[in-house]
Amino acid sequence: MQVTSEGTPGRRTTLADVAAAAGVSRALASIVMRGAEGAGEATRRRVLEVASELGYRPDSRARLLRSSRTRLLGVTFTLSEPFHGEVVESIYAAAEAAGFDVTLSAVGPRRPESRALESLLDAGIEAALMISPSSAPEELAAYARQVPVVSLLSPTSAEGVDVVRSDDGAGVRAAVEHLVSLGHRNIVHIDGAGAVAAEERSAAYRLTMQEYGLSANIRVLHGGAHEEDGLRAGGELVAGSVPDAVVAFNDRCALGVLEAVRRAGLNVPEDLSVAGYDDSQLARLSHVQLTSVSQDAPRLAEAAVGCAAARLASKEPAGLVHQPQLVVRATTGPAPAASSVR
Amino acid sequence: MQVTSEGTPGRRTTLADVAAAAGVSRALASIVMRGAEGAGEATRRRVLEVASELGYRPDSRARLLRSSRTRLLGVTFTLSEPFHGEVVESIYAAAEAAGFDVTLSAVGPRRPESRALESLLDAGIEAALMISPSSAPEELAAYARQVPVVSLLSPTSAEGVDVVRSDDGAGVRAAVEHLVSLGHRNIVHIDGAGAVAAEERSAAYRLTMQEYGLSANIRVLHGGAHEEDGLRAGGELVAGSVPDAVVAFNDRCALGVLEAVRRAGLNVPEDLSVAGYDDSQLARLSHVQLTSVSQDAPRLAEAAVGCAAARLASKEPAGLVHQPQLVVRATTGPAPAASSVR
DNA sequence: AATTGATACTAGAACGATCTAGACAGTGCT
DNA sequence: AGCACTGTCTAGATCGTTCTAGTATCAATT
Structure with a gap:
């Protein structure tokens, strides 16, 4: 299998090597390598060929050091x-x-x-x-x-x-509207408990509920961003009066809710609908199939x-x-x- | 909006700046900054002070470029x-x-x-x-x-x-031994289906079963590394004769198995025990509490x-x-x- | 007093690229 | 012929570090 010469063991091939081998200056070789203009067609091809032959890879450290635009x-x-x-x-x-x-x-x-x-x-x-x-x-x-x-x-x-x-507000609104259109009225929100964007989502939930004349049914539970939080909140939920549907702060929280609901012997979505947020891979898993708001x-x-x-x-x-x-x-x-x- | 002083807007403070401000050479400043020996106590302190005053941060690109040891x-x-x-x-x-x-x-x-x-x-x-x-x-x-x-x-x-x-073999062995010690005999393995390390785990399963005189009960199902795979294999499992226990290729696979088992109306661990592999955060989640092999x-x-x-x-x-x-x-x-x- | 030997320090060359300024040849125009 | 222009190409400076080789300075030893 023998891996070709590769030159001196320790030393990596540099732009200077390429330039020397192609019989041009370092500057010109540089121009060719970064595809800038100012090189003849023939030399361009020759330099590129030599470069790939020597297995040249530009040293990003050096490049970044010199050019202010590091990209x-x-x-x-x-x-x-x-x-x-x-x-x-x-x-x-x-x-x-x-x-x-x-x-x-x-x-x-x-x-x-x-x-x-x-x-x-x-x-x-x-x-x-x-x-x-x-x-x-x-x-x-x-x-x-x-x-x-x-x-x-x-x-x-x-x-x-x-x-x-x-637009987190629009996302939560879409989830609530979806549930309302399915006939749900008692829709609970499990919030993000101080997580970023949690406030905006809660506010959108309240507002949308109001708009559909469901102010009386507004109910927000203290949740969080993780499975544990959803599990806890879900536990509270099933211990009291069970709602029609839940809009969770995010997918992980929703998964916790699902678990709590199932433990209580309820079926989803027959007894209770649950929506998440993020449309993460978790939501897409074949055994989860969670309705969720996709952030694209x-x-x-x-x-x-x-x-x-x-x-x-x-x-x-x-x-x-x-x-x-x-x-x-x-x-x-x-x-x-x-x-x-x- | 005004963007505070912080020296010249574009330019970042360099080692040369620090050296100049402290009245020493660049080389000495460099010695101090990287904690090398060869600088007097007094100057060392002075240079460090000036450096922090100017908000100096070494440029790792330049550093890496020069020193062969990039760390x-x-x-x-x-x-x-x-x-x-x-x-x-x-x-x-x-x-x-x-x-x-x-x-x-x-x-x-x-x-x-x-x-x-x-x-x-x-x-x-x-x-x-x-x-x-x-x-x-x-x-x-x-x-x-x-x-x-x-x-x-x-x-x-x-x-x-x-x-x-x-030692994957030892991990699987520990899982099987644990199950045997709990009185299980019909222990099924759901394998990694070609994933790395899958073979070693299957082999260890077979060997351990043999050692406990359970050769007749050896049963390996085609699984995989993801939830989907576990769900599928778990489905096959509950459709046929249900075993006492399952050793899954990894935690994600085990989660799939758990789901399949629950869908079939069985309880874990009363009707069936399940062990995973990785001891990932997934396994530790409070609603999962999966027995698993920890890779530390x-x-x-x-x-x-x-x-x-x-x-x-x-x-x-x-x-x-x-x-x-x-x-x-x-x-x-x-x-x-x-x-x-x- | 001269030699050694630390210790504290410095000038200047690297590292591997890019960039600036300019050289050189060839063309077209007056 | 002289000039400006364009397209290739090059020498050398430069980025911000580290490293090498060496210079002072001063105390201790011979």
Whole structure:
């Protein structure tokens, strides 16, 4: 199997090697490699051939060091959030299309967001995309003074920070309307308990209920962003008077609710409908089939990258709020007859 | 809106600035900043003070470019695998303790492992930690010729690649023994269906069953690494003669099995015990409480980092196979009386 | 007093790329 | 012939560090 020569073991082939082998100057080789104009067709081909022959790979460190435009985007995300993963994946695609490189930095219980961002700054990023940032607005604003910062998914009051997200109000509204159209009246909301965007979702729930003349049925339970929270809230729910339907803060919370409901011996959606938020992979699992509000990760990622690009070009970014879409699956169904009659 | 002073807007403070302000040479400032010896106590303090005053942050690109020892570890992982996330988190901690920086590169449906690794190489990593690598052995071997490569979690036949993992055989054995000790006899294994490490786990299942004189009860179902696979296999299971217990390939698969079992109206662990593998966060969720084999992510991460460090120091790495531990939770219990009698 | 040997410090060359300014040849125009 | 212009190409500076080789300074040893 023998892996060709590959030159001296330790040394990596540099642009100078390529230039020498092709009989041109380093500068010209550089022009060819980065596809700039100012090189003859014949030499261009020759240099490229020599480069691939020598297995040349540009050293991004050196490149970044010299050129002020690093074309490098930094992304912070939370490891334990499945939906963040989906967004990251989409960011890779969107960034590549826009000619950016991407470097990741994870946030976790042992690794605060501040450290994650600092390591990105050290790496020389041109702009930062922060997925559901948890830092205080002043901190975010401080970062934004160094590089353009885009907050993905969650709104923030931080000055100088762009926000790309979906219209959470519209998403919750769609979920409630869907349930109402199925004949549900007693629709409970399990909130995000202080999580980012939780307030907006609760407010939209209340407002939509009002609009449909269901003010009397408004009921908000203290929930949270994780399965545990949903389980707890769901437990409270089934212990009291069981409603027709539940709109949970997010998918993970909804899963907890589902579990609590099943434990109580109720069937979904026959006895109770449940809707989540995020349309994460969790929701799509064949044994879950959770009705959920889709945030359209690819579109959001594209918008975020576009926003960063616009800032770097000193333009005003546009199209930062997207309309989410309700994806109806198996956890919502017609209201039980008894209930719609009341 | 006014963007505070912070010196010249675009320019970032450099080591030369610090040196000038402190009245020393760049070289000396460099010595102080990286804590090398060869600087007087008084000057050291002065330089450090000036540095923090100017808000100096070393430019890692320039640093990496110059010094051959970049102290940078690259990690490839799969976004959609929760357990990978846990390992990544632990790697951050272990790397920091060992004086390494970490840069991540994600693998996903749209982003092959080869690209993930190449981007790491471009970033100038000194060694690569690949979590459950999916590349062909020849490819891995080719990477290993450029930098030390450690395969985490899954074994590989690739030449020159170190493997850090837990003893999967011992893990499965522990699970089976646990079930046997609870009185179970009809223990079914749902395998990984070609996933890495699947063979080893199946083999250990067969062997352990034999050792306990249960050869006649050996039964292996075609499974997989995801919830869907477990659901399908679980469906087959409950359609035929229901066993006492199930050892699933991993936690996600086990979750699918649980779902299938519940749909069939059976109770866990009263009617059927289920054990998973990975002890992922999924297993620990309060509504799941899955008995599972723990791979001890922190220890594995530490070993992997240690292994890479050893290779970089041209030493032989040690302690690469760890003993997993069974974590007993709520999904396994005593065998139903009827069954133990047969 | 001369040699050694630390210790504290510095000038200048790397690292591998990009960028600036300009050289050189060939063409077209007056 | 002289000039401006265009398209290729090159020498050398430059990015912000680290590293090498060496220079002072001063105390301790011979």
